[in-house]
Structure formats: structure tokens, C-alpha cells
Amino acid sequence: MPDAFQPSVLLVDDDVGFVRAAAQIARAAGCRITVAGSLAQARARMRDCDFDLALIDLALPDGSGLDLVDSCDISSTQLVLITGHPSVESAVRALKTPVLDYLIKPLDPERYRQLLADTAARIALPPPAQVDGVHGLAGESAALRSILTQIERVGPTDASVLVQGESGVGKELVARAVHEASGRSGDFVAINCGAVAPELLASQLFGHERGSFTGAAARHLGYFEQARGGTLFLDELTEMPTHLQAHLLRALETHSIRRVGGTEDIVTDVRIVAATNRSPHQAIHDGRLREDLFYRIGEFPIVLPPLRERPDDIPVLASLFLRRLNERYGTQRAFSNAAMDQLRRYSWPGNVRELRNVVNRAFILADGDVIEQPIDAPQVTDPLHETPGTLTIAVGMTFDDIERRMLFKTLRFFENDKARAASALGVSVKTIYNRLARYQAADADDAARSA
Ligand SMILES: Nc1ncnc2c1ncn2[C@@H]1O[C@H](COP(=O)(O)OP(=O)(O)OP(=O)(O)O)[C@@H](O)[C@H]1O
Ligand SMILES: [Mg+2]
Incomplete structure (x- = not known):
């Protein structure tokens, strides 16, 4: 298990020699290192994990490191650009953003160590006393309040929970909230069924015995066993191959699993929370989800409505994300009333994740302390969800x-x-x-x- 106070560092550079040296120093300073050699790899890593520090080379094989600023949650990740050209230092300085720091190659080891030490110090600070919503779920809409009530009710039971909602609505946050509300002492273990190669998924879930297949050099405990006494979060459930869904169903029904290559049944006390951004009924129809598994795992469904259907949450979330940035960077930026109106009217196809990114971006680009237009104007009137037979009307239109x-x-x-x-x-x-x-x-x- 990673140590909560061990800084996680992402190194984005295709210069192998540099990466090796930088990783070595960071490891010696007690950091966990992840490496990416291109923008595409970096984006994939950032999706899977929140980093405390990201060191990004400006010149990457598939584009400029600056393009990563948008993919990254700057309220928790410190971004540092690396460049071989000292002249870039002044250009980056000219951006006048509190968000970016920079390092020049060759690395000054003292400055680099200081940066790592600052990151370690920052994450060791106690979390802010003010809690951002129950279980980190902020919002004031009736829909969100109802979901919080459902979480409190179902949390302490053994019922399996299926969280449904579009991408970016907060399904993982809800899954974690169910675990918190359960009072279970074990870990919250998350697995993204769509991100693991299908042929590896069985042994990742159920573990394997030594020698059970080529390369299985030692016994391996699967996620089921790691989540013992806790919660197993199966993200993107409909991406799991259906033959494995049958194994999963048996595990749920017998409360036991069998390791790949094993002969004994191992009793596991695991609470299951699954998530999907597809309609389960459509997935059943398409043959991606077994109906029997759906009835078992969907014992307690929680449906998270898209953000556009709960506009009361928008100002609360936007203010929350902006406040985190202000706290982090010692600034006092605020949205004008017109800006808040604009945020409320937008249709948010990427839901809360998109809102967070828009706030991050507006914060970076703000000229002064007042943010006037967080979304590029044409998008607001873009009739994203119109069909030939419908018309989107925004509050505020004449x-x-x-x-x-x-x-x-x-x-x-x-x-x-x-x-x-x-x-x-x-x-x-x-x-x-x-x-x-x-x-x-x-x-x-x-x-x-x-x-
Ligand atoms: N009600 C909320 N309050 C605070 N933050 C939220 C809320 N809902 C979502 N978020 C934040 O929005 C981002 C996206 O949420 P999350 O990852 O849970 O979505 P998801 O539904 O799992 O998305 P995907 O389908 O793409 O996996 C996260 O940073 C999460 O912390
Ligand atoms: Mg998710």
C-alpha cells in the first residue's frame, strides 16, 4: 500500500537519460515515480491517478507539454515545466500564472530537491478543516441531497450498489462515499474493468496460485482478497468479459472466490460497488452485461443525474473548485455574476469533471481577480442537446x-x-x-x- 505522505511524482519526458537521473533523485527523496514519454501517455496516467507533482518537458514527441495543463487537476497537482532553453524561462515567467513553476536542464539538483521537499511538506499538511460537502460530495440540488440520503441508508448494509451516470458525474466519488458510510474497516479497492487487458482481469480480480500460468512466478492476491473487510469498486462493469461476469456472480452468491489455478474456495467478506456510464438495460440488450449479474449487483441502484439536470449544483461546485485554487495559490479570484450565469446556462456534456477543468482554465487565464467569461462565448449558445424536434432554451434569453x-x-x-x-x-x-x-x-x- 502506498504511504499517504509519500509524494507521487509524474515525469513526462522522452529523454531517457534525464528521466533516469530525475527518477533516481526523486526516489532517494522518498517519492513514488511514474514515467510518461509522450503527451498521450501522460494523459492516460493522469486519468488513472492524481499526482502531487508533475514534471513536464516542454518539447514532447507529440506536442507541447503546455497542452497538459488542461488535463491536470491543478488544485492538487503542482505543475513544473522543464526546458533545455533558458530563454523559455522568461517566456514562462511572462505567463504570470501562479500555477506553473519551471526547471532548466541540466537540472540544478539543489533546486530540484527543494521542489520535492516542498511537495512533501505540502501534502503532509492537515486537510482543510472545512469539509466540502458530505463525503466530499458538494451540491445543493434536491437530486444530490436525495443521493446523500440513499448513501447513508445503504452504506451500513451489505447490499451491492450499482452507480449509474454519464461520464464525469461523480460515480467514483459516490462509490467512495458508500464505503465511508459503511463503517467497514477494510480498504476501498478500485479496479477499472475497461482498463485491464481482458486476459489479465481474472487473475487481477481473483488472484492466482504460483505456476498457474506462464509468468505466474509467485502467488498473487487478487483485488477481492485485498478488499477483504472493505469495499471492491468495479468501475466500468460492462467492460468486463461476460464469462468473467459469471465468475463474479458466483463470488457474490457464495461469498467466496477461487484463485486462478487454485483448488480451494476462499471466503471473502467484500462489499461490491459497481459503476457504469451505459444504460444497464441497453448493455444487457447488447450482450455486454449478464442479466443475472445485473439483478444481483443492481440490488441498490444509485442514478446520478447529469449536471445540466441539477443546475443548483453548478454555482456550489464552481465556487468550491475556485476556492480550492485560491487556497492553494494564495489568490483571491472570484466569478462575476455574469460568469456564474454563463456557467449555469452551459449544458456540461462532460459534467462535473468538465466544470472543474473549466474553472481551472479560467483561473489560469484570468487577467485580474474577477473572472468574467469562463466559457468561450460560442459554446454557451451551442445547442448541444438539441435534436431536430427540440429546442434548448437557456434562462436569461429574451x-x-x-x-x-x-x-x-x-x-x-x-x-x-x-x-x-x-x-x-x-x-x-x-x-x-x-x-x-x-x-x-x-x-x-x-x-x-x-x-
Ligand atoms: N458533487 C461533487 N462534489 C465535488 N466534486 C465532485 C462532485 N462530483 C464530481 N466531483 C469531481 O468531479 C470529478 C469527476 O468525478 P468522478 O471521477 O467521480 O466521475 P465519474 O462519474 O466516475 O466519471 P467517469 O465516468 O469518467 O469515470 C472528480 O474530480 C470528482 O472529485
Ligand atoms: Mg469514474
Whole structure:
């Protein structure tokens, strides 16, 4: 088990000699090291794990290290850019962001050790006394409050829990909350079924005996046994091969497992929480999820609605993410009212994770202490979730605007047949022509004015 106070460091560089030297010093300073040789690898590593420190070379085979700033949660990760060109130092300084630090190659070992020591000191600080929502789940919407109640109720029971929701809604956070609410003394062990090669998954889950297959040099305890007395979180359950789903079902029903290559059944007391961002019914229909497993594991379903369906959570979460950044960097940045409105109106296809990234980005790019426009303007009106038969109307649009968009959308829907559009809208055909003429005149006015 990794030590909570051992800094985790990500080294992103394709210069093997440099990586070896930097990793050696960091290990000697008591850090855990992960290495990535490209932007793509770094993004994958960052998805799987939160790092305390990321050392990123500016010139990577597939792009600039600066592009990683967006993929990274700067409220917990310290970003340090590495460059071989001292002139870049001044360019990076000119960004005037508290977020980035920099190191020049060849490394000054003293400065590097100091950086590692600062990271170690930072993570050893006690967590802020103020708790950000129950179990770290912030929000004020009725939906979120209901979910918190469900977590408290189901937590202490033995029921399996299936968390459903789009990507980035907070499924893993909910799984952890269920574990906290369970009072179970064992560990929370998470496995992403979609991230492990299918042929390795069985031995990762159930463990294996020595010599059970080529390369199995020693007995290995699987996640089931590691989670004994605790909670096993099966993320992306529908990515698990169906023959393994059958083994999983048997483990749930008999409360015991058998290691790969083993002959005895081992009793395990493990609470299962699974998550999926697909509809379980669709997954059953597509043959990706066994129906019998679904009924067993979906004993207690928790459905996390997308962020756009609980807009009351948006300001709370945005303020929370911004406050963490202010605390971390000693700044006092704030959203203007217009900025908050903009955040509330956006449709958040990437849910809370996207909101966090938008806040991080706005924080980095802010000119002063007031953040005015966190989202690039065109996105806000982007009718992301519109179909030919629906219209997205944002709070704050004028009646004129709504009427105009409704008219054009309806006309398009009826392929410009004004009689059918009129009848659908409950007005006369004459009204449609009047409106169109009025819009045309207004547009001509606008064009004349801007010319
Ligand atoms: N209610 C919340 N309060 C605070 N932070 C939240 C909340 N919901 C989500 N987050 C944060 O948003 C990010 C995404 O959440 P999480 O990883 O739990 O989503 P997920 O549903 O598991 O996504 P994916 O399907 O992509 O795995 C995390 O950083 C998480 O801490
Ligand atoms: Mg997840």
C-alpha cells in the first residue's frame, strides 16, 4: 500500500537519460515515480491517478507539454515545466500564472530537491478543516441531497450498489462515499474493468496460485482478497468479459472466490460497488452485461443525474473548485455574476469533471481577480442537446429570442411548410410571414449599423 505522505511524482519526458537521473533523485527523496514519454501517455496516467507533482518537458514527441495543463487537476497537482532553453524561462515567467513553476536542464539538483521537499511538506499538511460537502460530495440540488440520503441508508448494509451516470458525474466519488458510510474497516479497492487487458482481469480480480500460468512466478492476491473487510469498486462493469461476469456472480452468491489455478474456495467478506456510464438495460440488450449479474449487483441502484439536470449544483461546485485554487495559490479570484450565469446556462456534456477543468482554465487565464467569461462565448449558445424536434432554451434569453429561434426551428422541422408550421405554433400563416418580415428588417438594420 502506498504511504499517504509519500509524494507521487509524474515525469513526462522522452529523454531517457534525464528521466533516469530525475527518477533516481526523486526516489532517494522518498517519492513514488511514474514515467510518461509522450503527451498521450501522460494523459492516460493522469486519468488513472492524481499526482502531487508533475514534471513536464516542454518539447514532447507529440506536442507541447503546455497542452497538459488542461488535463491536470491543478488544485492538487503542482505543475513544473522543464526546458533545455533558458530563454523559455522568461517566456514562462511572462505567463504570470501562479500555477506553473519551471526547471532548466541540466537540472540544478539543489533546486530540484527543494521542489520535492516542498511537495512533501505540502501534502503532509492537515486537510482543510472545512469539509466540502458530505463525503466530499458538494451540491445543493434536491437530486444530490436525495443521493446523500440513499448513501447513508445503504452504506451500513451489505447490499451491492450499482452507480449509474454519464461520464464525469461523480460515480467514483459516490462509490467512495458508500464505503465511508459503511463503517467497514477494510480498504476501498478500485479496479477499472475497461482498463485491464481482458486476459489479465481474472487473475487481477481473483488472484492466482504460483505456476498457474506462464509468468505466474509467485502467488498473487487478487483485488477481492485485498478488499477483504472493505469495499471492491468495479468501475466500468460492462467492460468486463461476460464469462468473467459469471465468475463474479458466483463470488457474490457464495461469498467466496477461487484463485486462478487454485483448488480451494476462499471466503471473502467484500462489499461490491459497481459503476457504469451505459444504460444497464441497453448493455444487457447488447450482450455486454449478464442479466443475472445485473439483478444481483443492481440490488441498490444509485442514478446520478447529469449536471445540466441539477443546475443548483453548478454555482456550489464552481465556487468550491475556485476556492480550492485560491487556497492553494494564495489568490483571491472570484466569478462575476455574469460568469456564474454563463456557467449555469452551459449544458456540461462532460459534467462535473468538465466544470472543474473549466474553472481551472479560467483561473489560469484570468487577467485580474474577477473572472468574467469562463466559457468561450460560442459554446454557451451551442445547442448541444438539441435534436431536430427540440429546442434548448437557456434562462436569461429574451422572449424575442426564444420566439425567433422557435419559429426558425419549427419551419426547418416542417421543411419550410409555413401552413404546417403555423398550425403547430397555433398562429396564422399571416403571422408567420409578418414575423419573418420583421426579423428580416431587424437584421438589415443590424447589418447597416455594424457597417
Ligand atoms: N458533487 C461533487 N462534489 C465535488 N466534486 C465532485 C462532485 N462530483 C464530481 N466531483 C469531481 O468531479 C470529478 C469527476 O468525478 P468522478 O471521477 O467521480 O466521475 P465519474 O462519474 O466516475 O466519471 P467517469 O465516468 O469518467 O469515470 C472528480 O474530480 C470528482 O472529485
Ligand atoms: Mg469514474
